[in-house]
Amino acid sequence: xxxxxxxxxxxxxxxxxxxxxxxxxxxxxxxxxxxxxxxxxxxxxxxxxxxxxxxxxxxxxxxxxxxxxxxxxxxxxxxxxxxxxxxxxxxxxxxxxxxxxxxxxxxxxxxxxxxxxxxxxxxxxxxxxxxxxxxxxxxxxxxxxxxxxxxxxxxxxxxxxxxxxxxxxxxxxxxxxxxxxxxxxxxxxxxxxxxxxxxxxxxxxxxxxxxxxxx
Amino acid sequence: xxxxxxxxxxxxxxxxxxxxxxxxxxxxxxxxxxxxxxxxxxxxxxxxxxxxxxxxxxxxxxxxxxxxxxxxxxxxxxxxxxxxxxxxxxxxxxxxxxxxxxxxxxxxxxxxxxxxxxxxxxxxxxxxxxxxxxxxxxxxxxxxxxxxxxxxxxxxxxxxxxxxxxxxxxxxxxxxxxxxxxxxxxxxxxxxxxxxxxxxxxxxxxxxxxxxxxxxxxxxxxxxxxxxxxxxxxxxxxxxxxxxxxxxxxxxxxxxxxxxxxxxxxxxxxxxxxxxxxxxxxxxxxxxxxxxxxxxxxxxxxxx
Numbered sequence: 219x220x221x222x223x224x225x226x227x228x229x230x231x232x233x234x235x236x237x238x239x240x241x242x243x244x245x246x247x248x249x250x251x252x253x254x255x256x257x258x259x260x261x262x263x264x265x266x267x268x269x270x271x272x273x274x275x276x277x278x279x280x281x282x283x284x285x286x287x288x289x290x291x292x293x294x295x296x297x298x299x300x301x302x303x304x305x306x307x308x309x310x311x312x313x314x315x316x317x318x319x320x321x322x323x324x325x326x327x328x329x330x331x332x333x334x335x336x337x338x339x340x341x342x343x344x345x346x347x348x349x350x351x352x353x354x355x356x357x358x359x360x361x362x363x364x365x366x367x368x369x370x371x372x373x374x375x376x377x378x379x380x381x382x383x384x385x386x387x388x389x390x391x392x393x394x395x396x397x398x399x400x401x402x403x404x405x406x407x408x409x410x411x412x413x414x415x416x417x418x419x420x421x422x423x424x425x426x427x428x429x430x431x432x433x
Numbered sequence: 434x435x436x437x438x439x440x441x442x443x444x445x446x447x448x449x450x451x452x453x454x455x456x457x458x459x460x461x462x463x464x465x466x467x468x469x470x471x472x473x474x475x476x477x478x479x480x481x482x483x484x485x486x487x488x489x490x491x492x493x494x495x496x497x498x499x500x501x502x503x504x505x506x507x508x509x510x511x512x513x514x515x516x517x518x519x520x521x522x523x524x525x526x527x528x529x530x531x532x533x534x535x536x537x538x539x540x541x542x543x544x545x546x547x548x549x550x551x552x553x554x555x556x557x558x559x560x561x562x563x564x565x566x567x568x569x570x571x572x573x574x575x576x577x578x579x580x581x582x583x584x585x586x587x588x589x590x591x592x593x594x595x596x597x598x599x600x601x602x603x604x605x606x607x608x609x610x611x612x613x614x615x616x617x618x619x620x621x622x623x624x625x626x627x628x629x630x631x632x633x634x635x636x637x638x639x640x641x642x643x644x645x646x647x648x649x650x651x652x653x654x655x656x657x658x659x660x661x662x663x664x665x666x667x668x669x670x671x672x673x674x675x676x677x678x679x680x681x682x683x684x685x686x687x688x689x690x691x692x693x694x695x696x697x698x699x700x701x702x703x704x705x706x707x708x709x710x711x712x713x714x715x716x717x718x719x720x721x722x723x724x725x726x727x728x729x730x731x732x733x734x735x736x737x
Contacts, residue, residue: 259445261723289528290518316453316577317570319572412713416712429715430713430715
């Protein structure tokens with residue numbers, strides 16, 4: 219059995235947004251759309267104030283509400299735990315956007331470019347018309363995960379088959395791997411730390427674990 | 434829609450949803466009233482002509498709402514894909530119910546068959562229920578996912594249907610009979626109770642502060658114009674005081690208008706997203722973990 223998950227060590231994240239930039243580079247998302255974001259949360263009252271960096275994206279839920287509400291079966295949960303969207307089936311009704319408690323999905327109704335109406339050469343080359351008018355979100359870089367099966371490489375260990383955000387993280391805050399494998403890096407990390415999953419009370423069984431302290 | 438620009442710190446807090454605009458709201462507004470009207474017309478029928486008018490209006494409302502949605506979706510020419518997920522999607526079920534409504538409703542209007550009218554009315558109820566469940570299934574919007582939202586939406590759809598039927602009876606028939614008036618009165622009471630239950634439940638289970646503010650502000654207007662005034666008008670009619678037709682029209686229209694205001698508020702103005710939360714702030718250095726943080730909400734449950 220395989221269930222890919224991500225761990226994010228909040229103790230290590232420095233809010234540098236490198237993962238955000240890496241995601242944008244890897245997935246060529248349009249201006250204003252970020253599948254991976256790092257939020258900057260200030261809390262407490264002076265003088266006891268704190269600043270926390272919170273990387274967020276699709277949680278690739280074990281029981282994804284977006285999949286339940288999707289009227290077209292465009293959103294599916296794969297056997298390896300990834301929640302995927304078939305852009306050719308999606309009608310852009312936005313029901314999945316409303317169902318997601320993580321603000322992870324977005325719809326762009328017309329092509330957007332960084333500098334006005336015309337795309338730059340790099341944008342034109344990577345523009346995907348299939349993603350206009352449909353729901354989109356973080357894919358856990360599924361093309362890379364799919365490549366793992368063909369290449370025999372291990373996601374979370376070999377960078378070629380690991381999500382771009384994880385590869386880019388300068389502080390080692392992000393890790394990726396198969397939680398069903400007790401020897402994987404994520405399994406070992408979760409065994410020796412305290413962690414939580416966001417909005418777990420909603421019954422979504424998210425696939426992203428936030429580490430906040432040692433065991 | 435205008436693009437929104439937020440600072441990073443604001444991205445964690447609940448935001449008013451901007452994907453379903455007035456067109457989606459129109460589907461819930463018109464579709465719910467149309468479904469309720471078909472049901473009311475089928476089981477609290479007027480004379481043949483007024484029933485036909487009611488059926489046609491119900492079908493037109495449902496069709497109008499669905500047309501609005503068709504103009505909103507990103508890929509309208511793929512709209513038929515909506516039928517692919519009957520197993521769990523209430524949007525698919527709504528679309529199936531709509532087909533049944535139009536098939537049975539059209540036949541009922543053409544033939545005048547009482548049985549077909551009743552079947553169409555039942556399909557209208559199924560359509561109304563499906564719409565309510567569409568909102569209820571959206572876990573990302575706390576004001577929608579509360580279990581009490583489904584009975585509230587069904588109750589207002591039924592009340593709006595009865596209100597429209599009362600108005601049609603005044604305009605095209607011999608006026609609403611006492612049974613229709615009593616039904617309308619009962620549905621007004623049911624809707625008021627559902628609203629109260631929803632608001633109390635939502636406050637108890639927590640919701641984004643901004644959503645609660647919007648709903649709290651709606652409450653007095655909704656109860657005054659949607660419950661008290663129409664109820665008074667109906668009592669006037671039942672008491673046999675003069676101005677029965679005008680009071681019937683007024684009561685019906687107030688119930689409909691207040692229901693539409695309620696649904697617009699719920700779908701657009703009170704629809705704040707869940708936002709993001711940190712259940713445990715990270716331990717850095719030697720200090721302890723900080724308390725839970727959920728921007729845009731009152732104190733987070735379990736915060737330490």
